[in-house]
Amino acid sequence: MTDRTSALEALDRCLRNGLIVSCQPVDNGPMDDDDTVVRLARAAVAGGADGLRIEGASRVARVRQALPEALIIGIVKRDLPDSPVRITPFLSDVEALALAGADIIAVDGTDRPRPESLKALIEAIHHHGKVVMADCSCLADAGQAHRHGADIVGSTLSGYTGGPVPAEPDYDLLQQLAQTYPRVMAEGRFNTPGDCTRARQLGAWAVTVGTAITRTEVVTQWFVEATSAPRRASETAIATER
Ligand SMILES: CC(=O)N[C@H](C=O)[C@@H](O)[C@H](O)[C@H](O)COP(=O)(O)O
Numbered sequence: 001m002t003d004r005t006s007a008l009e010a011l012d013r014c015l016r017n018g019l020i021v022s023c024q025p026v027d028n029g030p031m032d033d034d035d036t037v038v039r040l041a042r043a044a045v046a047g048g049a050d051g052l053r054i055e056g057a058s059r060v061a062r063v064r065q066a067l068p069e070a071l072i073i074g075i076v077k078r079d080l081p082d083s084p085v086r087i088t089p090f091l092s093d094v095e096a097l098a099l100a101g102a103d104i105i106a107v108d109g110t111d112r113p114r115p116e117s118l119k120a121l122i123e124a125i126h127h128h129g130k131v132v133m134a135d136c137s138c139l140a141d142a143g144q145a146h147r148h149g150a151d152i153v154g155s156t157l158s159g160y161t162g163g164p165v166p167a168e169p170d171y172d173l174l175q176q177l178a179q180t181y182p183r184v185m186a187e188g189r190f191n192t193p194g195d196c197t198r199a200r201q202l203g204a205w206a207v208t209v210g211t212a213i214t215r216t217e218v219v220t221q222w223f224v225e226a227t228s229a230p231r232r233a234s235e236t237a238i239a240t241e242r
Contacts, residue, residue: 003129004126007129007131008131008151008183011071011103011104011131011151011183012183014050014051014071015050015051015071015205015206016205016206017200017205017206018050018051018206018207019048019049019050019051019196019206019207019208019209020049020050020051020052020053020071020073020185020206020207020208020209021040021041021044021047021049021051021052021053021208021209021210021213021214022052022053022054022187022208022209022210022213022214023037023040023041023044023052023053023054023063023210023214024037024053024054024055024210024214024215025037025040025214025215026215026217026218029217031214031216034058034059034062037054037059037062037063038059038062038063038066040214041054041063041066041067041070042066042067044213044214045067045070050071050206051070051071051072051073051104051206052067052070052071052072052073053072053073053074053075053106053208053210054072054073054074054075054102055074055075055076055077056076056077057074057076057093057096057097057099057100058100060072060074060097060100060101060102061100061101064100064101064102071103071104072101072102072103072104073102073103073104073105073106073133073208074097074100074101074102074104074105074106075087075088075097075105075106075107076088076089076090076093076096076097078090078093080115082113082115083112083113083114083115084112084113084161085108085110085112085113085114085115086108087106087107087108087135087156087157088105088106088107088108088121089107089108089114089115089116090115090116091116091120091121091124094107094121094124094125094128095124095128097130098125098128098129098130102130103130103131104130104131104132104133104151104152105125105128105130105131105132105133106132106133106134106135106154106156107121107122107125107132107133107134107135108134108135108157109134109135109136109137109141109142109144109145109150109153109154109157110135110136110137110141110157110161111140111141111144112161118134118144118145118148119148122134122145122148122149122150123148123149126149131151131152132145132149132150132151132152133150133151133152133153133154133185134146134150134152134153134154135154135156135157135187136153136154136155136156136157136158136177137157137158137159137160137161138158138173139173139176139177139180141153141157142177142180142181143180146181151183152183152184152185152205153177153181153183153184153185154184154185154186154187154188154208155169155170155173155174155177155184155185155186155187155188156185156187156188156208157188158170158173158188159188159189160188165189166189167189168189169186169188169189169190169195169199170188171198171199171202174186174199174202174203174204175202175203178202178203178204178205179203182205183205183206184203184204184205185204185205185206185207185208186199186200186202186204186206186207186208187207187208187210189211190207190208190209190212191209191211191212192212196209
């Protein structure tokens with residue numbers, strides 16, 4: 001049995017049917033600092049998370065130090081002037097995440113203009129002895145990533161490569177992925193426990209939840225929107241009665 005096969009079998013034991021909590025606060029918001037990310041990660045593990053998704057090599061290193069046993073999916077996000085690819089675009093990002101202690105490194109798995117090829121990124125991650133997750137937007141992305149050797153394919157980028165972002169997770173893509181690949185991460189707008197149950201029923205290997213657990217501003221906004229609409233309606237009714 002190769003090292004890679006045994007590493008993947010060990011991963012299956014940890015993550016199959018597991019929950020990964022993505023600890024990525026709202027950019028530049030009041031929770032967007034390293035200490036808060038470490039606390040979010042600790043809280044997620046205390047709540048039973050099987051893994052963590054952490055952005056930035058320095059934050060991966062901080063979380064690794066705080067939680068030596070945690071399973072960490074590391075990414076680097078960048079806004080590039082000449083490419084829409086944001087998630088771990090450079091070989092230097094892969095190296096930094098590997099040195100920081102990520103177990104799994106996720107990269108953009110879409111077929112869009114990019115500074116370094118997907119194949120080169122996947123090879124580099126394997127060279128560092130790490131597991132590759134490809135963040136995909138469609139079935140074709142996953143096919144290409146899998147051919148290049150990606151170990152995990154995720155629905156992460158469905159809805160984020162153009163046009164309005166849908167409200168629901170992409171269950172159709174998830175089902176297609178799960179029928180085709182052995183390790184499929186349901187990720188992207190899985191905002192309720194019910195969404196996660198459905199992901200599992202459709203064959204997801206694991207589910208990643210971010211916003212609904214770690215972006216307080218966004219979740220607060222959901223509640224504000226849900227509660228303010230009726231209030232406005234009743235205010236209108238009162239105004240009309242007067
Ligand atoms: C599209 C993109 O850049 N997704 C990012 C990937 O790391 C994060 O912003 C998401 O929070 C993460 O994928 C989890 O998804 P959700 O927050 O919907 O549970």
